Amino acid sequence: MSVRKLTLMALFVAIAVAGSMFVAIPTGIARAYPIQHAVNVVSAIFLGPVPAVIIAFVTALVRIFTGTGSLLAIPGSVIGAFLAAMAYKYSGKAWLAGVGEVIGTGIIASLVAVPYAKILMGTSVAAFAFMPAFFVSSAIGAILGVIIAASLRNTVLAKHFQTI
Numbered sequence: 001m002s003v004r005k006l007t008l009m010a011l012f013v014a015i016a017v018a019g020s021m022f023v024a025i026p027t028g029i030a031r032a033y034p035i036q037h038a039v040n041v042v043s044a045i046f047l048g049p050v051p052a053v054i055i056a057f058v059t060a061l062v063r064i065f066t067g068t069g070s071l072l073a074i075p076g077s078v079i080g081a082f083l084a085a086m087a088y089k090y091s092g093k094a095w096l097a098g099v100g101e102v103i104g105t106g107i108i109a110s111l112v113a114v115p116y117a118k119i120l121m122g123t124s125v126a127a128f129a130f131m132p133a134f135f136v137s138s139a140i141g142a143i144l145g146v147i148i149a150a151s152l153r154n155t156v157l158a159k160h161f162q163t164i
Helices: 003-022 034-047 049-066 073-091 094-121 127-152 156-162
Strands: 025-027 030-032
Touching (some): 034 049, 034 073, 034 094, 034 127, 073 127
Antiparallel strands (some): 025 030
16 A cells, blocks of 8 residues: 555544544434544545555544444444445445445444444343444434545545545
8 A cells, every 4th residue: 555545544544533522422322423434435435445444443443442432333333334335346336335334334233233242342232222323323424424525526635536
């Protein structure tokens, strides 16, 4: 990876971490951090699958270490970033990246969170305890991410992304 791409990835991590400090919506058992999901969608569209997953994972780790996220941040962001990137890679449609984020985080990650929470957090809850929070967070973030990506599409910055 080039220095430019790594720098851009670090910038996305910083935006996601900073956004989680200011924008958090209580949604039952978990808190919704839509900025993380917006960054997942934008990075999936402009950088592709591997960088999007790395950005999501590093962001989750930083959020865990700074106390702005729980261990649920890992499956909640990484799975969504991966599906968003794959959806965009194979369709070329930004709105499908948003759908991939919602399916990845809102449905699949909420199901993965059940055994994950039991093993790593000592919490035993049903899948439906996580699903509303994960779904709301990812839906809000996905919509925001698609809007941001559409806004960036015709800018000099978007052309810069393509040269990385």
